[in-house]
Amino acid sequence: MDADDSSDSPRRIKSIQTASAILEAIQHLEAPTFTDLCGEVDISKGTVHTYLETLESEGFITKSGNEYRLGVRLVTMGESVRNQTDIYRAGQDEVEKLAEKTGEWVHLTVECQGQEVTLYESSGDRAIAMDYHLRMRESPQYLYHTAAGKAMLACFDRDRVRELVNRQGFVQRTEKTITDLETLFEELDRIQTQGYAVNDEEEVRGMRSVGTAITGPDAAVCGAISVTAPTSRLSGDYFESEIPELVMEAANIIEVNLETAGVKQPR
Structure with missing residues (x-):
């Protein structure tokens, strides 16, 4: 077994890490060639070829011409993960x-691993930016520049927040993105007090969102729910009170659903 034997970290199976890196490269590069992938992973060309042949035979990737793409087997596995998730x-x-x-x-x-992953979404009859929101499902987002992400961060202890930021760093998406730890902590304190978080053009210019965390029966955060809309519609009292109330109400109902899902009714 090709495990990582470093005494300073838990044991890891190197072959699985390599396969994961190749799958992530295929996702990131969007239809890369063999040469593209050899430039992304630090292993020999022969080993890359062996991994690609194996992943293709198992249905995890497909090859069309000289280009590789993720396979539909991952779709069914993803659906299984989602359907087995309590909060979904x-x-x-x-x-x-x-x-x-x-x-x-x-x-x-x-x-998931310090980033935000969309488990489910729905678009109302006025929703815009369809392509952008659909792409959100394909890659994790940083927690500190979305409303839902900040709502979850506010539930973490400060040491964990600091560790996440130190590991990931700050990536400035717009001029309003939080880019320092002190400002982030001030924002998280405010979220804890008011019960919800806002994203005021911190991820995409012209877009705002309101989100709140969802806790499970053990009081630990298990997710978040948020509403996103253009600034022209999400403003004034609607942005500051009406939408936050609707979002918190939805979160409360989900929490009740989680709490009662495993409760047996008396006979």
Whole structure:
């Protein structure tokens, strides 16, 4: 077994790490060639070829001409992951209802390895930027520049937040993106007090969002729900009070669904 034997870190299986790196490269590069992939991973060309042949035979990737793409087997595996996730089952209907009420994009997200992953989303009849929101499903987002992400960060202890930021660094998406730890901590304190987070053009200029965390029966954060809309529609009292109330109400219902999902009714 080709494991990492470093005494300073937990043991890891190198071959799985390499396969993961190749899959991520194929996703990131969008239809790369063999030469492209050899430039992305630090292994010999022969080893890259062996991995590609194996991944293709297992259905994880496909080859068309000289280009590689992720395989549809990953779609079915992803659906299985989502369908087995408690917050998805508890929150799917509320996401749909909130999208219908607001007419905007509503996202149900979770934290994975320090980043935000969209588990489910629904678009209302006024929702815009369809391509952008669909692309959000394909790659994790930094927690500190989205409303849902900041709402989840506010539930973490400060040492964990500091560790995440030190590992990832700050990436400035717009002129309003938070780029220092002190400002982020001030924002997280404010979120804890008011119960929800806002993204005021911090990720995309012209877009705002409101999000709040969702906690499970053990009181630990298990995800977040958010509404996203253009600044022209998400402003004034609607942005500052009406949408936050709707988002927090939806989160509360999802939490009740999570709390009662495993409760047996008395006979």
